[in-house]
Amino acid sequence: MTKYLNVVSLALAMLLTLNVSVHGQKKTKLTKKTLTGTAKKLTDPLIPNDPNVKIGRLSNGLTYYIRKNTEPNKRAELYLATRIGSLMEDDDQQGLAHFTEHMAFNGTKDFPKNEMINYLQKAGVRFGADLNAYTGFDQTVYQLPIPTDDEEVFKTGFKILANWAGKVVMDGEEIDNERGVIIEEDRERGKNAEERMSKQLFPLLLKGSRHENRLPIGKLEILKTFAHDRIISFYKDWYRPNLQAVIAVGDFNVNEAEQLIIANFSDLTNPVNPRIRKSYDLPDNKEPLVKIITDPEQTYNVAQIIYKQRSKVATTIAGYRKTLIYAMINTMLSARLQQLLQKGNAPFIFIESSYGAYQEGLVPGINALQTTVVSATGSTLEKAFTAGLAENERVHQFGFLQSELNVVKKNILAGSEKQYKEKDKTPSSAFVQQYLNNFLTGTSIPSIDFLYVQNQKEMGNITLDEVNAQAKTLITKENQIIVVRAPEKEKASLPTQARLIAALNTAGKGITGYVDDVVNKPLLTTKPVAGKIIAESKIDGIGLTEFKLSNGVKVLLKPTDFKNDQIIFTSFSRGGTSLANDQDYKSVQMVNIIPESGVGELNTAQLNKLLAGTTGRGSAYINDLYQGFGGSASWKDLETAFQMVYAYAINPRKDAEFFNKNINDYRVKLANKNTDPGSVFADTIQAVLSSYHNRGMPMTLEDLDQASLDKAFEFYKDRFADAGEQTFVIVGSFDVNSIKPLIETYIASLPASKGTQNFSDNGVRPPNGKISKTVYKGLEDKASVELYIHGDYDFTPDNNMQLAAVKSTLEIKILERLREKESGVYSPKVGLRLTKYPNSHYYFTISFKCSTANVDKLINASLEEVNKIKVNGATADDLRKHKSEQQRQVELGLRDNNFWLNYITSRLKDGGDISQILIYKERLNAVTTESTRAAAQKFLNEDNSIRLVLLPQK
Structure with a gap:
């Protein structure tokens, strides 16, 4: 896994995934019961199972795990886990385990064609982001997050799992249509240096094992030509209840969920003469x-x-x-x-x-x-x-x-x-992962x-x-x-x-023991002289309190009960790197190395040791338009987080060794960047979108030669010399009165001259007119396409609401057209970016990867869908999907600290009405077919459009 885990989470993750074994599966005649079992008396006792999860097994061998959990509220995580993957494939079936996973979304007994996806989207379930699946060597897992406040939808969720488990239709026409999608999935994820090198590495890393010749993506020649009966055979052989488990965790009645599992899965049967599911090992190697x-x-x-x-x-x-x-x-x-x-x-x-x-x-x-x-x-x-x-x-x-x-x-x-x-605030997804690992x-x-x-x-x-x-x-x-x-x-x-x-x-020769750099320095040598809260007011409706401090800082506080002991905060004031002059700009681009180097006399390693055992963390940032602070803590460690904010403001660390090391490392990253087609294309996109403005161009080796620690450090100090226009937003589990002394001590004491701050508009703009550029870089048949439609506009809540609806509709239509109808892409993306500063501008993007032969056809198909929305607006079905998805996401967000932190901060930055979230549903319901048609005609104006294509080098 790539994301950071604290050591407790790491230990649990290791417990769940570090040591894995494959269970052989025998045909069972067990009747439904709770699997408690009788453990033998051991000197090394077993880890007891959590009593809050109900584990059972049907007479056909299907296992189930059920747990009631109310985070998130009115939601459930439903999973179907199967102990089958590419290792079970015959020689002429390589890739068909993964292909089977795709076919589960292309028609089942109770949900023909795309009916399943359409039904779920109307219920607010997002295809890809929520509804998804994956296939590995020895497992295939289907995931379905679903609302529980709609009884029909909740019950249908179990019906969908049962259809995946044993009722996939495998229609011949659908199989043939899906071949292109899977081939494009292989193209999108591969056809690059990583894939080419992996193909040479796997025979070494998996030498002598069945895994070596059973990569889940399979062989393209088989995917293109296999007879339909081969995938039908794979499904009948291996999709069977004694190799499957249903996992249901969420805000529901456990007994009701159990009855739904019994009702939907009891009629599934195992083959009369089941194939044996074998375990496969990796041979040892004595020599390196x-x-x-x-x-x-x-x-x-x-x-x-x-x-x-x-x-x-x-x-x-x-x-x-x-x-x-x-x-x-x-x-x-x-x-x-x-x-x-x-x-x-x-x-x-x-x-x-x-x-x-x-x-x-x-x-x-x-x-x-x-x-x-x-x-x-x-x-x-x-x-x-x-x-x-x-x-x-x-x-x-x-x-x-x-x-x-x-x-x-x-x-x-x-x-x-x-x-x-x-x-009691643990998300359901965390429990699902435990049960999934237990079964697999x-x-x-x-x-x-x-x-x-x-x-x-x-x-x-x-x-x-x-x-x-x-x-x-x-x-x-x-x-x-x-x-x-x-x-x-x-x-x-x-x-x-x-x-x-x-x-x-010879690695161990001459090695000496590690010498610890023991920390014996405080974070702050003296406690700051506290300021005062000079005014306090309430913002009705959304539970906000606003403080005005004696140094001019504003603090907005939203106490919540979404977590029992989580406090998160951020702050901002205008300025950022936009205020750097052209001569110093290349140095200023490196300004965030300053807070990364530590604070005061403490480097990062020393700081981490000093903070051992505390959850309080704080830091500083400078981006193009703003500078500020951010952090998080439990209540007892909030003072530590605020101390860090104060230290980063008044006592930044100037570490030449760390700065130069980062510059040299950056130099290495840039040295070979132009050998990678993706990097070259990304740089081209950045340059074109900024009209080749010197402040919008990618970093070069020559730019690094101009980088100066002295200039970066002085700019950093200048940006934080006056905190008078900083606005802090604090969200989480705290009491407003109890937090006041900490705010007065560490935030009201920040230096301030009460001057006016603003960012500078340096004129970085996308080009007007129709722009087309093709980059030729790469060795294989793989094209990347980026289409932009953009323009200046009036940044208002109503315009933004309409733009979001148009984007959502276009996303549905592009997926239907390019993937389902044309079979020409795997995962096309439609994006929408809105900016208010330094000028109000919108960007629609359509992006996909495909074969070089299909570039023009798929671009034309994309633009046809754009024009259809301009002519017809969003259909009633597509609007229903959009509104359901948006409403469900807002419902989840309203119970999430990060949502509120980002929402409040965004409204403050753009000067919007913070309370507009209270009428979100009414504003969303006001979106109509006609309003989206009008918005599409206004904003999907191809007069300002950019076509960027990456093709293999000639």
Whole structure:
């Protein structure tokens, strides 16, 4: 996974996905009952299942998980999980597991053709964003978030799951139409350097396993030509109840949901002579496997070392303790590596090292320590690789320090406490993932209460010796794999296989123990002199309180109960980088390196150690039009977050080493950027949309030569020297009266001269007229298309409402035309961007990827759909879909802190009426076919249009 996880979430994620195994499935004659089972008395007790989930099994073998959960309110997450994927395919069926997933949306017994999607869209369920599915090596999962306040829709949701499970029609015409869509999915996601290199890598990474020849996308020649009976056979063989589970979590009655599962799934049957679902392993390798791959379009020099080892599902208390220790090791190692990255002499521009599921879980039962480094050039890759190996060896030989362990334990306890406080506000999707993993891989389903108690216990018992002993096991003498990926032009300078193996064998020589940079400095040396709240007022209807402070700052507060212990905030004032003069602009573009470097005398690594055990975080930002602060905290740590805001305002850090390291890293990123077709195309789009204005052009190597820390730092200080026109928005679980002292101490004390601030209009505008530009870059038959229709307009709530309706309608029609009718694309996108400052402007975008032969045909088809909306407006059905989707999204947003933070901030920035959200439904219902027709005629004006196309180089 790519997004950041705190160490508690990481431990739980590792418990769920780190160790996976495949269960063989036997035909069962069990009747429906709760699966409690009788555990044997063990010295290592099993992790108890959460008592709040009802687990059952029908007589046909189908498993179900049901849980009542009210976050989000009036919503349910319905999933159908199947223990089948591409590994079950015969040789002439490669790709048909994934193809079957597609066909489930193209007609079933009770929902012919596209009726299912149409029905759900009218109920407010978004295709792709909500309604979706995915196929892997040994699993296919269908997801259906659905409202529960409409009884008919809720009941129909289970009917839809049952249709996926055993009632897909597999109409021959629909199969043939879908071939093109899947081929385009392969084109959209591949036909690039990553895919070409992966095709060379998988035979190494999956060597000797069935996985090697069963990639889920399959083989294009089979997808184009397979006989219909082959996919029908696959569906009949493998889509059977004893390999399936229904997961239902949400705001509903558990007994009612159970009865709906019984009613809809009991008639599904298993084959008389079922095919055996086999488990597949990955063979060991005694000697290191090495692969060096280059590609003309690869942009970075990357080296990776992998130490594989076998693993078991963590189902016991000892197993959970082990996953906690692994998570702690990963966190401490990551902290060391991030500290290295900040140093000017670091031999890599990126390094990552962690222990977890091998290649993101490609092969069940295999874990690995995987370390990846990125270097400046091919000639420096060996040095970067050796340095990465050295850090692993440093842990292996010397372990971690007690000071490091203390930091991570504090963070685990803080995160565990926060999770426990929010246990009744946990989103349904989090529980679904637990149950999904339990069914697919056999992991446990611990309750939040159990985790909280167990974490408290383990933090008191886990010793440094135990952590270091487990860390020693991560480097294995066998099952090693070395992979290098690099630009083609670097081929001659890359280290050889022999040198890479030599580096691996000698990595531990001369290594010394890690020296911790112990923090003994406060965040603030003195407490600020507090200001005052000089005025207080209420904004009726939406629960807002406004403070005016003695330094001129405004604070808007919205207390909520959406989370039990979450407070988030942001602030803004006008100015931003628009105020930089042309001579300093290139330096000012790097201004956000300043807050990233730390604060005062504390660099980022020291700051993280200082903040161990607290949830309070704050920082500063400067963008093109605004500067301000942002952060989050639990109530008890809010003072820490506000202290950080104050520190970033009055005591920014000027770190030449960190600044220069970032500039040099940026230089590496730019050096090979033009070998990547996507980067070249993105740069072209940016340049064209800014009419080649010098402030709108992409960054170049020459620009970096002009970047000055002194200029960036002085600009930063200037932007925060006067906070008098800052507006803060604070949302979350707090009491207005209780928060006053903190606001007076840390926000009312910010420096202010009470001057007037504004941003500058530097004249960056898109070009007028009809513009067409084609970029020729790339090696394969893959085209990218970006169409823009844009113009100046009056930025008003009514105009914006109509524009949104036109966009939504166009999105439906483009999908129907380009994907369903033409079978020419996989996921076309329609976008709408509205800006009020520095000038009011709207941008409609239509974008897609396709074969080069279809570019003109699909562009013409897109413009035909644009013209149809101009002539006819939105149909009644399309308006119903749009209104339902929008209303459902607003309903969810009104119970979400982030929604309110963004909504209030946006209204304040554009000067709109904050209370307009109260009449959103009435304004939405006022949108009609005629109003969308009028809006389309006014705003879909092709007089100002831009056509940008990326084609392979000639």
